[in-house]
Every structure is written in C-alpha cells, then in structure tokens.
Amino acid sequence: MNAAAQTQATGTHNEDRKVALVTGGSRGIGAAIAERLASDGFAVIVNFAGRASEAEALVARIVKAGGRAVAAQADVSDPAAVTRMFDTAETAFGGVDVLVNSAGIMKVVTLAETTDEIFDQQVAINLKGTFNTLREAARRLRNGGRIVNVSSSVVGLYQPMYAAYAATKAGVEAMTHVLTKELRGRDITVNTVAPGPIATQLFFEGKTDEVIARYAKAPPLERLGKPEEVASVVAMLAGPDGSWVNGQTIRVNGGVV
Template sequence: MSENGNKVAIVTGASRGIGAAIAERLAADGFTVVINYAGSVGPAEALAARIEKAGGRAITAQADVSDPAAVARMFDAAKAAFGRIDVLVNNAGIMQLSPIAEAGDELFDRQVAINLKGVFNGLREAARRLRSGGRIISFSSSVVGLLQPGYAVYAATKAGVEAMTHVLSKELRGRNITVNAVAPGPTATELFLQNPQEVIDRLTKLTPLERLGQPQDIAATVAFLAGPDGGWINGQVLRANGGII
C-alpha cells in the first residue's frame, strides 16, 4: 500500500478541468477522494466511476463552497464515510473579467463569495478537523503577479487566498499540518480553450517553455504538496506557471 493509503482528500470544484485532474491523480496516488461539485452531478459521478474502475476510491459530495453550512455538511459526510480527513484542496473558483470602471456589483460579489469566502469556509473547517500530518492546499493564480487589465477583482480574491494561506500556516503551529497555495498560469482546460485563438497563442508564447500548462501539470504540483515529499513545504505559494512570471 502507498504511503497515502487510507488517507482521505476533499477536492472542491473537482468535477471537471484542473479539479478533475487533481482528483484522478490523488486517487492514483492512493488517496480516497471526495469529489465536490456545485451544480450538475453527472460529471462528478462519471469521474468517480473512472476512479473506481482504475482501482481507486471516490465519492461525490454536492456543496456550494460559498455556503458555510454546506461546506460543514461536506466535511461531516466525508468523516462519516471514511472516519478521517487528511487533505483539503480548495480548487473551486470562478473568473469573470472586467475593467474596474465597468464592473458590476454582481461580478464583484460572486467572485468574492466563491473565490475568497469559499476558500475561507474550507480553511476554517479544515483547521478544525484535519488530522496531524494533514495538508491544506488552496488555489491562487499567477495573475496576482501579472496584474493585467481586466483581472482586478479576480486577482484581488486570489491575493486574499495567498494572505490567508500564509497566516493559517502560522496559526496551525504544533499541529503538523501544512498550508500552501498553488498559483497556476494559463492552463489548457476546456474553459480556457474557449478563448479566441489569438489570446491562446499570446499567452502560450509568454512562458519561456512556450506551451500552455496542462491540467496534469497542476495536478502533479498538488500531488507533491499532498504527498510525503511535500512535508517540509509550508506557508508557501508555488507558482506552477512555466516561468511566465
């Protein structure tokens, strides 16, 4: 059995894209995976079936991460099903772009609710419930460093995630729980590839490696932080972006 055998990982926003790649990678590494989704159950159930077919263990858990009670229920369900929670991956998030002068209240409020409060809700439950040796991994973004026009609200929510990551790593002193964030650059998800081709080409050329990140690249970064080799990394933001900044 791998060193991760019997360990349980909750992955938020895990039904598709980077979240699905993370769930599959952690399952392959021996974790039992709780696949969180907000809306349609179909993709989450299909992912769970793929993981089970490959020899892993997975369940699905519906929860809107912006709702504190729903997040608490998700943790309750994981604990009831498996008796323990070892890893939280705060992956769920949305991105809506607009110059500040044109941004509506709904755009601001929704991104703060999901990207910032949603991560806070997960951090709070994980801080209360994770076992010794646990890992908390949240998602920032390399746009925090790029600071491009149109990204102000999204980047602000992710900067808040980085601040909470640094602080919580210190608040959990003595618990043997690491708290880190991953900040991807442009990644070839289904959503990203809906951009105009000129945008895709421009962002591809920005990185010295001259390619887009793949969901598996980000999943490998998360697997490192969640696994035995990541135990001495704490309070850090790992910029998995091919050198874009």
C-alpha cells in the same frame, strides 16, 4: 449517508488510506488533482456545485482504476454546505487528511465595467468559499494533514481586466500564510499553487483564438500548461515529498512570471 453525497463507490478497501477532499473537483484542474491523488492512494471526495454527471463520471473512473471516491455536492460559498461536505467525508471515509481548494470562477472584465454582481460572485466563491473550507479544515483536519489552496499567477502578472479576480486570489495567498502559523503544533502544512495559463474550459471561456495564442506564447516554454502538470505539484505537496514545504506559494506557470 449525508444528503450532500451524490455518489459513493468503493474499490479496493484499505482502512489506512488517507482521505483527500478536492473542491471544484468535477472538471479542469480540480478533476486532474482528484484523479492524481486517487492514483497516489488517497480516498477522494470529489466536490461539485452543479455538475453532478461530471463528478459521478470521475468517481466511476477512479473506482474502475481500483480507487475509492465519493461525489459530494456543496456550494463552497455556503458555510452550512461546507460543513455538510466535511460530514460526508467523515461518514464515507472516517475523516479528512488533505484539503485542496480548487473551486473558483473567473470573470474577465475591466475594473470600470465590473458590476457589483460580477465582483460579489468572485468574492463569494474564490475568497469566501476558500475561507469557509479553511475554517472547517482548521477545526476538523486530522493532525499531520495537508492543505493546498489554488491561487493564480495573475497575482504577479496583474494584467488588465483581472482586478477583482486577482484580488480574490491575493486574499487566498494571504490566508495561506496566516493559517500556516495558526496550525502550529499540529504537523499540518498549508501551501498555495498558483497556475499560469492552463488549457481548461475555465481558461478558454470567453477568449478568442488570437487571445488564446497570445497567452500560449507568453511563457518562455511557449505553450499552455496541462491540468495534470498542476496536479503533479499538488500531489507532491499532499504526499511525503512535501513534508518540509509550508507557507509557500508555488507558481506553476512555465515561467510567465
């Protein structure tokens, strides 16, 4: 087993089972996506950067439910680590059919107060990290596969304090459209899901109760979304019902924009 693999556990064996690689899969939206795809029959690679225990716990839950999963450590901003992660997937399950790019960080600060470090961190993980996995997938994803990138509805809202973050996610959406055209002839769809305010640890970090309440009130549905509600849209795009959806950005945000 490649050194990038931290945990491998196998439930019901099925050679025909398709394989999904979910970056940032140890918690939040990524974990919900990994668990949903596993329940839909995919063998899942749960990628994590530094939360091994959370990734391993998720793998254990998937296996207990009869699924197949492996946890793979990789910093997506590191191209060599991304290559090793795909190697792990091929060693464990024979290849990759679905890539979901959920790894990301969000720093909320005005543009004037955005340090070089804050800017560079978000570009490295959100934009370069997605570029790294897309490049590897363009070379190695099996024909008939699916790619789902995770953007954000801040692209469209353009609120104050989200300049760098929104810029990275706008770049992700642009790469989605370009890659769709470059993969012509391989029956691979490339789409983006752009969540609005979702009740995750990433969303809650650094926000007061007042700010959280304001975000929850903003959509016409007047609540925060759930990670599982994003996962259900990703599952549609990754499954047979998404076969004719290609090059699209789907905003999953309760109507906030």
